[in-house]
Amino acid sequence: MPVDAAPDVTIRPIEVGDRAAWEPLFRSYLDFYKATLTQDVIDEAWTRLMSSDPQFHIGLAAVVTSGHLVGIAHVLFHRSTWSKTYYCYLEDLFVDPAARAKGVGRKLIEAVYAEADRRRATRTYWATQEFNYRARGLYDQLATKSPFVQYRR
Amino acid sequence: MPVDAAPDVTIRPIEVGDRAAWEPLFRSYLDFYKATLTQDVIDEAWTRLMSSDPQFHIGLAAVVTSGHLVGIAHVLFHRSTWSKTYYCYLEDLFVDPAARAKGVGRKLIEAVYAEADRRRATRTYWATQEFNYRARGLYDQLATKSPFVQYRR
Amino acid sequence: MPVDAAPDVTIRPIEVGDRAAWEPLFRSYLDFYKATLTQDVIDEAWTRLMSSDPQFHIGLAAVVTSGHLVGIAHVLFHRSTWSKTYYCYLEDLFVDPAARAKGVGRKLIEAVYAEADRRRATRTYWATQEFNYRARGLYDQLATKSPFVQYRR
Amino acid sequence: MPVDAAPDVTIRPIEVGDRAAWEPLFRSYLDFYKATLTQDVIDEAWTRLMSSDPQFHIGLAAVVTSGHLVGIAHVLFHRSTWSKTYYCYLEDLFVDPAARAKGVGRKLIEAVYAEADRRRATRTYWATQEFNYRARGLYDQLATKSPFVQYRR
Numbered sequence: 318m319p320v321d322a323a324p325d326v327t328i329r330p331i332e333v334g335d336r337a338a339w340e341p342l343f344r345s346y347l348d349f350y351k352a353t354l355t356q357d358v359i360d361e362a363w364t365r366l367m368s369s370d371p372q373f374h375i376g377l378a379a380v381v382t383s384g385h386l387v388g389i390a391h392v393l394f395h396r397s398t399w400s401k402t403y404y405c406y407l408e409d410l411f412v413d414p415a416a417r418a419k420g421v422g423r424k425l426i427e428a429v430y431a432e433a434d435r436r437r438a439t440r441t442y443w444a445t446q447e448f449n450y451r452a453r454g455l456y457d458q459l460a461t462k463s464p465f466v467q468y469r470r
Numbered sequence: 471m472p473v474d475a476a477p478d479v480t481i482r483p484i485e486v487g488d489r490a491a492w493e494p495l496f497r498s499y500l501d502f503y504k505a506t507l508t509q510d511v512i513d514e515a516w517t518r519l520m521s522s523d524p525q526f527h528i529g530l531a532a533v534v535t536s537g538h539l540v541g542i543a544h545v546l547f548h549r550s551t552w553s554k555t556y557y558c559y560l561e562d563l564f565v566d567p568a569a570r571a572k573g574v575g576r577k578l579i580e581a582v583y584a585e586a587d588r589r590r591a592t593r594t595y596w597a598t599q600e601f602n603y604r605a606r607g608l609y610d611q612l613a614t615k616s617p618f619v620q621y622r623r
Numbered sequence: 624m625p626v627d628a629a630p631d632v633t634i635r636p637i638e639v640g641d642r643a644a645w646e647p648l649f650r651s652y653l654d655f656y657k658a659t660l661t662q663d664v665i666d667e668a669w670t671r672l673m674s675s676d677p678q679f680h681i682g683l684a685a686v687v688t689s690g691h692l693v694g695i696a697h698v699l700f701h702r703s704t705w706s707k708t709y710y711c712y713l714e715d716l717f718v719d720p721a722a723r724a725k726g727v728g729r730k731l732i733e734a735v736y737a738e739a740d741r742r743r744a745t746r747t748y749w750a751t752q753e754f755n756y757r758a759r760g761l762y763d764q765l766a767t768k769s770p771f772v773q774y775r776r
Numbered sequence: 777m778p779v780d781a782a783p784d785v786t787i788r789p790i791e792v793g794d795r796a797a798w799e800p801l802f803r804s805y806l807d808f809y810k811a812t813l814t815q816d817v818i819d820e821a822w823t824r825l826m827s828s829d830p831q832f833h834i835g836l837a838a839v840v841t842s843g844h845l846v847g848i849a850h851v852l853f854h855r856s857t858w859s860k861t862y863y864c865y866l867e868d869l870f871v872d873p874a875a876r877a878k879g880v881g882r883k884l885i886e887a888v889y890a891e892a893d894r895r896r897a898t899r900t901y902w903a904t905q906e907f908n909y910r911a912r913g914l915y916d917q918l919a920t921k922s923p924f925v926q927y928r929r
Contacts, residue, residue: 343551354552362551372525373549395548396526398496398515398562399507409551430623444618448916450909453619457907460621465597466606467620468613470583601763603756610754649857660858668857678831679855701854702832704802704821704868705813715857736929750924759925766927771903772912773926774919776889 322420323379328428331366331376331389338386339363339378346389346411350446366391374408377428379421387416390425394436405433407443410452422452426459475573476532481581484519484529484542491539492516492531499542499564503599519544527561530581532574540569543578547589558586560596563605575605579612628726629685634734637672637682637695644692645669645684652695652717656752672697680714683734685727693722696731700742711739713749716758728758732765781879782838787887790825790835790848797845798822798837805848805870809905825850833867836887838880846875849884853895864892866902869911881911885918 331339340359347354354362365373371394379388391409407429412421433441441460444467445452456462484492493512500507507515518526524547532541544562560582565574586594594613597620598605609615637645646665653660660668671679677700685694697715713735718727739747747766750773751758762768790798799818806813813821824832830853838847850868866888871880892900900919903926904911915921 352552358552358554361554365549365551374551391551393549395559396518396546398518398527398544399505399511401511401514433623441623442620444620446617447619448617448912448921450913453907454909456621460623463620463622464599464601465620466600467595467597467616467618468609469616470586470594470613601759601768603760606754607756615754658858664858664860667860671855671857680857697857699855702824702852704824704833704850705811705817707817707820739929747929748926750926752923753925754923762927766929769926769928770905770907771926772906773901773903773922773924774915775922776892776900776919 322423325382326387326419326421326424327380328377328424329380331378333367335378335386336363339366339376339389342386342389342411342413343409345413346409349411362391375432377425377432379412379416379425381416386413388412388421388425390429392429392432394433394438397440400439403436403438405429405436405438405441407441410443417451422455423459426455475576478535479540479572479574479577480533481530481577482533484531486520488531488539489516492519492529492542495539495542495564495566496562498566499562502564515544528585530578530585532565532569532578534569539566541565541574541578543582545582545585547586547591550593553592556589556591558582558589558591558594560594563596575608576612579608628729631688632693632725632727632730633686634683634730635686637684639673641684641692642669645672645682645695648692648695648717648719649715651719652715655717668697681738683731683738685718685722685731687722692719694718694727694731696735698735698738700739700744703746706745709742709744711735711742711744711747713747716749723757728761729765732761781882784841785846785878785880785883786839787836787883788839790837792826794837794845795822798825798835798848801845801848801870801872802868804872805868808870821850834891836884836891838871838875838884840875845872847871847880847884849888851888851891853892853897856899859898862895862897864888864895864897864900866900869902881914882918885914 343359343362366376374391374393377390377392378386381387389409389411390407393406393408394403395406397404410422410425430441445456496512496515519529527544527546530543530545531539534540542562542564543560546559546561547556548559550557560579563575563578583594598609649665649668672682680697680699683696683698684692687693695715695717696713699712699714700709701712703710713732716728716731736747751762802818802821825835833850833852836849836851837845840846848868848870849866852865852867853862854865856863869881869884889900904915
């Protein structure tokens with residue numbers, strides 16, 4: 318597997334100047350899940366990403382040398398009854414289709430892991446659709462599929 | 471399905487006086503998952519359940535007329551980039567084996583739903599092991615199995 | 624688990640005199656799968672069960688001391704490119720709901736195993752719906768869930 | 777999806793002259809499943825493919841214009857208690873990695889469907905590992921994943 322995954326890609330926190338570049342990536346991600354969010358929910362998600370309040374997600378951006386955003390991750394550190402510190406939940410992960418197969422997703426996940434370590438989170442996890450084969454090919458390399466299934470009201 | 475599920479069972483918040491009755495239920499639950507938590511993690515979980523800080527879980531207890539606890543639920547309301555309000559995550563749910571098959575689990579989940587509605591959570595969800603057939607028999611009646619699988623670092 | 628599962632139950636080949644008792648069990652089994660077969664398909668299934676031609680299924684009956692049928696199994700020995708002998712496919716398995724939880728299903732599967740051994744089959748297998756929790760509770764004790772999923776045209 | 781999938785590929789029955797080209801493909805397929813068969817099992821599989829006895833599999837070969845084999849399929853028509861005719865079981869399917877992503881697998885499956893229609897089979901099915909993402913990407917286009925899981929002794 319790529320030792321030098323995406324050598325020209327840097328992962329950094331999403332910043333206020335990323336607003337215009339971030340929304341199309343988030344919307345493409347939602348499109349992938351055939352999900353629709355109203356503009357006010359998207360605006361609110363952005364406002365919270367810019368907040369330093371720990372109840373909200375942190376945002377990570379994958380940026381190429383030109384400064385262009387090619388990927389995003391939204392990560393929530395939340396409490397668990399099983400942990401004195403935090404669980405790290407990678408809620409959203411998206412890489413621009415034009416920038417795929419170059420290790421950008423891998424770099425984003427590795428940055429999530431680094432942040433989880435920094436905060437001494439005792440678990441890092443995410444969910445994906447069973448048939449999201451492309452993503453799972455990567456996830457199988459970086460993590461373990463748990464035997465858990467998810468129920469929703 | 472039981473219209474009068476567990477008629478002698480009341481669901482109420484876990485209270486400070488439940489400490490002695492709560493720990494064996496939480497420990498039995500952990501045993502079921504072949505999980506071990508150190509005493510300080512369990513103590514911390516309890517302290518947080520007693521806190522009103524919204525970053526921590528709320529606790530629900532299923533209580534029979536005698537006042538005896540026969541079930542518990544730990545519920546976290548956390549932020550989501552997909553929601554202006556909250557997601558409701560039922561992290562732990564346990565019913566004393568001696569009190570099973572009487573609708574206690576159902577009543578606890580219904581109380582979680584009621585609390586989720588009160589807080590206008592836009593999703594209520596939980597995870598369970600694929601082979602937890604007994605629980606899934608109930609969950610299939612109350613919720614929908616999503617196509618999501620869970621990855622863990 | 625039951626060492627003396629269903630002590631009053633005997634497993635024997637389905638015989639011509641079982642015709643009247645067999646059809647309701649096969650039909651209940653089909654009902655469980657919300658499947659409908661026309662009468663001529665059911666008649667043909669019976670005719671083939673009575674045949675000794677090895678291209679057809681063998682039938683096993685679970686019989687209580689009174690002679691009453693409480694369960695059936697239909698088993699096909701077919702060729703595989705991976706085996707010089709046969710694979711043993713348990714296509715249909717049904718136990719009368721009134722006779723459940725007494726080890727009848729277990730005894731039927733054990734009889735299938737014995738027959739598979741007699742014919743030196745190199746694999747014995749069956750399929751069940753992911754959410755057939757009751758049956759899977761038994762199967763998990765007697766066999767291993769493979770990582771295979773089934774596609775159908 | 778490719779209307780003219782693999783225009784230079786023809787599907788025809790595996791023939792006696794294919795022996796030398798067939799074995800490496802079958803062995804690569806077995807390698808993929810980390811399976812090992814002794815030479816006598818492989819020899820027997822070949823002998824049976826060459827037989828016209830209906831208890832044995834038929835073989836299909838994907839051949840490029842030069843006559844080179846780039847894919848194989850082994851198909852068993854077997855009896856079912858649910859069918860007056862046959863079920864069509866695609867046991868083995870393999871495409872040379874060097875010939876992938878060109879529609880060869882699709883053409884092989886379509887040829888299986890055509891043969892199943894010719895024999896009036898009432899079901900065509902196969903199994904694949906849950907994590908065989910590459911193959912499942914194709915299968916999802918041509919077939920439906922059933923809710924069935926497979927148990928093996």
